[in-house]
Amino acid sequence: MGKNISAQTIGIVMLEIKYVRQNLSEVQKSLENRGETADLETFTNADGDRRAILLEIEDLRHRRNIVSDEIAKIKKQGKNADGLVSEMREVSAKIKELDNSLAENEKKVNEILIALPNLPHSSVPVGKNSSDNRVEKQVGKCPDFDFTPLPHWTLGENLKILDFERAAKITGARFPLYMGAGARLERALISFMLDIHTTEHGYKEVLPPFIVNRNSMTGTGQLPKFEEDLFKLEGWDYFMIPTAEVPVTNIHRDEILEEAMFPIMYTAYTPCFRSEAGSYGKDTRGLIRQHQFNKVELVKFSTPEDSYDELEKLLHDAETILKRLDLAYQVVLLCSGDLGFSAAKTYDIEIWMPAQNVYREISSCSNFESFQARRANIRVRRKGKKRTELVHTLNGSGLAVGRTVAAILENYQQADGSVVIPEALRPYMGNMERITP
């Protein structure tokens, strides 16, 4: 039957091909706002050729289908159909030939489409980089110290709860080793976050695989563009997850969901693995930028009309954790140039880190609209409607656990070098009130 056509293969793209075709200049402009470029001219040409060829192929196939039936009938009557057979032999050869050039054009089209980032939502400010992000609000009070606050890595080492030296021996740079109360603190935070999201916010807890296949990575947009950011298993086409977003969003890959199920809300704790390619020399100390870190993730599947409401709720759910821990933070709306590849709109939550005197990202909450759903083929069937629709997917950290530990250490440190445990967390720490050397 020759090549599998376009429908399926072309379907695996981020932006809808039809939309790109019909809104070239708008797509172009969105790309510029993101600081991206794409060869849309090549796209237009290849796409045009592709469609023309496809039309011809379908025509030929139509004819072959009909004639093949005739041949069957003729043969059934015991008559000779050699003429038609040899004619169809040629038709089939022609189809095969066209299939090849179709595949070529398809490949070109696909390569361009799959590398196109999502279009920013209209509420996203246009800007070049993180300096153009908009601070939406600041919450909580940054602590005043009557001494010079220490960075968390110094605190952690002094308290013997973080041991970067031995971690480097065991593995290498950028891996964490928590000891004693530090390990307990990490585990307490995971439980604390999961409990709040499941019992108060209505998320269903899932524990997914930490290693996924190529299709899953492509579905959420990590592949094919960002393979160098991932750890890949040697000898396997498997990857360590950089975030729970990947396995959890892919739970419903290639599924048609019922409208009544929405919104679907999952929360998952997983470790996350990132190669951090290109970040040499950045955040070399402490828990901020590790190859392995823990995160509690929030993932939502929404109907298109509700997804932006769901984004606000998601942001709220992530903020709740920081409020309970009584940590100061700000919410930042990312500008077009700082937006991630798959996202249409993103809020970052940034936590106050007193030792460095800066806010650091601790959560990133995004609406991907139909970008991931198109790649991962996740749809909804409306009540009474025949056609299916792509869902919208969202996710956000709720929260990055290692960075939360870092924030607690720095914000709750005392003059004597001890660290007070936030009250909300004490039940999870065996009622421990303070970590002392």
Add this chain to the structure above:
RNA sequence: GGAGAGAUGGCCGAGCUGGCUGAAGGCGCUCGCCUGCUAAGCGAGUAUGUGGUUAAAGCUGCAUCGAGGGUUCGAAUCCCUCUCUCUCCGCCA
């Protein structure tokens, strides 16, 4: 790791000596009828993607029976490769 079996529509399950089979049958579901209520019964409909046409319903082309490739005028059916599932043995947390 060794030996075997399998992968079909929302589900179960035929077809697999190649040709009106996009796919029997059953279940489920939807709509209609009927019944005083419930249950049962009767009738019709019920995959996905993509293109054409239409105001729309609809009609219609092409593709899809795990994935990819091959043979053939024609493949769910034959051949090859891969993936996954199941059973038995081995090994192991």
